[in-house]
Amino acid sequence: MATDTLQQNDTLADFDARSVTLGGICKKVYVAGSGPAVIVMTEMPGISPHVARFARWVRDAGFTVYMPSLFGIDGAVPSAKEGMAVMQRACVSAEFRALAANQTSPVTLWLRALARLAHQQCGGPGVGAIGMCFTGNFALTMMLEPAVLAPVLCQPSLPFNDPAGLEIAPDDLAAVRDRLERDKLTVMAYRFAGDKYCKAERFAAYQAALGERFVARVLPDSAAQREGLSPFFEHVVASPHSVVTAHLIDEAGQPTIAARDEILGFFAERLLGT
Template sequence: MGALDSWTRGSHTHDGVTHDTYRKGSGPGVIVIHEIPGMTPPVIRFAEDVVAAGFTVVMPRLFGEPEVGINPASLAKAFKTVCVSKEFVTLHAGQTAPIADWLRSLARELHDELGGPGVGALGMCMTGGFALGMMVDPSVAAPVLCQPSAPFAVTPALGRDLGLSPADLATVKQRAANGCPVLGTRYTGDPAIGKRFDVLTKELGENFIKVEFPGMKHATVTLHRQQKAVDAILEFFETQLKR
């Protein structure tokens, strides 16, 4: 039996772009966006934890083959896809990835269906910052950034960039100031994150909630899973989405 056999497969289309989706659970909506190289077994395991906590989880498949593990071939294929696709921004500062618009549409659709104060949005690794881009839409009430790593921190400037246009950053700051906090998880020695947590703290102040761990590992809720991070995320969703 495959890890996704109990999930309902569907799709979402916005502005002519279609991606597969996988859905499971009941309760407020949470969109879980997979990391590189794709919807791996550890990503699915985390999503199952969110389902078990009483949420409707939708996982969009943006790249990679579902249920394939992390290996050199899957990593190489994923990096090739994201580096050439126009949907993603990996090496440019001051831009919001075009995929954010598609993800906002998915969030609006889920919120319209389920109601409540909004939906949760969680990205990880390269997709970690996508939840910030989604937060521009008021349908997103609980944005979570797990080790946000794009644009790739190959220069100091890129390592400080939040993957947002100036206009979107202004909206994110306003929403945070108006009571929509942002949760972030990371290992403090992770070089892929650059200085983004420092920038988020400067821009959002106390509305940026940090859950941090010592060391140079990377994937806080998947390959290098920390149960404290998982618990903090579930509590955040509970507080923000079940009001």
Template sequence: MGLLDSWTEGSHTADGITRPTYRQGSGPGVIVVHEIPGITPGVVGFAEKVVARGFTVVLPSLFGRPGGPASVGESLRSIAGICVSKEFSLFALGRTTGAAPWLRSLARTLHDELGGPGVGAVGMCFTGGFALAMLADAPIAAPVLAQPASPAPLGRARAADLGLSPADLTAVKDKVSAGCQVLGLRYDRDPAVGTRFDSLRRELGDGFIAVEFPGRQHSTLTEHLQPEGVERVLGFLEEKLTAATRS
């Protein structure tokens, strides 16, 4: 049985771009955006935990081979594709990912179907900051940033950069000021995250909730799984999506 056989395969099209999606569950919507190299067993395992807690989960495939392993070879192939893509950038400063319009459209479509206060968005590693990009202009009620690692932390400016244009950063800050909280997870000595948590604290103030674990590991929800981190994410999604629907 294939890794994604129990998921319903579909697609979403926005601005002439069509990408595959995988869906499972029922309840409020949550978009889980995979890390490099793609929709790996670890990403699916996390997503299934979200499904089990009563959510409709959509896994978009942005790059890589859906269902492939989290191997060095798969990672190198994904990075090579990202480097030549017009949508993604490993190094750009003060720029929102080119995948944001497509992801925002997916979030709007899911929210239109399911209703409620909004949808959840979980980004990881290279896509960690994508949840903020979605929050800027989509009905995101529960944004989660797991070890945000883009742009690559080469130099002080990139290490601190949140992967947002100035206009999108303003939009995010406005939504946070209006009451939307942002959850972030990382290992406290993970060099890939750079100083972004300092930037998030500075820009978002008390609206940013930091969950930090000791160590130099990286993938808090998948390859270097922290069960406490998973529970914090699930609790955050329940508070913002399920409890809000009931109140």
């Protein structure tokens, strides 16, 4: 997708927009592709053209993408004002635990059910999941669903008020750790070195909790895209942050492209056996 296209609203016309009701809660989910399922969870403030581009990369790598609408305006280029409003609403929503360490966001129950449904619909050995920013930790919590085999955490940013805090209840974290050991699985995680929302303290906390099952990748700030950013990322985020979306440099040899390819390879290894 051309850079100038990423500055225009995305109609998401190549996705099948489905209303999915799980546990009595209905959400819109954008589905595309074929093959084993991968749940792509959007970063703040919503399914931007950059998030949709990443979802298409996953689709084109041989997977069925399930991209749930969790907040914001689907397909919109995020403005600073609207992006801040979306973030503020999410922070006080009952679905999320944006400001509380050692708690699991209730929305992850719905996401685990989505992973279970996607596995039933798509088959294969299991499901992949990637969370970004506000949803960054959700892929880890989704490991409580046995179908999830390939979790990826991109710049997990919650809780906002505790750099070393983890957005998962201690009992859930212990259960995830036991499963990782029992099934010999790993968690891939990505951040920029100078990210002010996902700092080194958070990755250190994950490492302490999960040991060698937590595989961290820290990219230098120089690897981040600095030009052509949306107003939200330029003025609100204001630091290298989104490894595979807004701050990705779509050129061969770039560290962010290497990160993207490693993630796609991780999904392929776990879900396609390649």
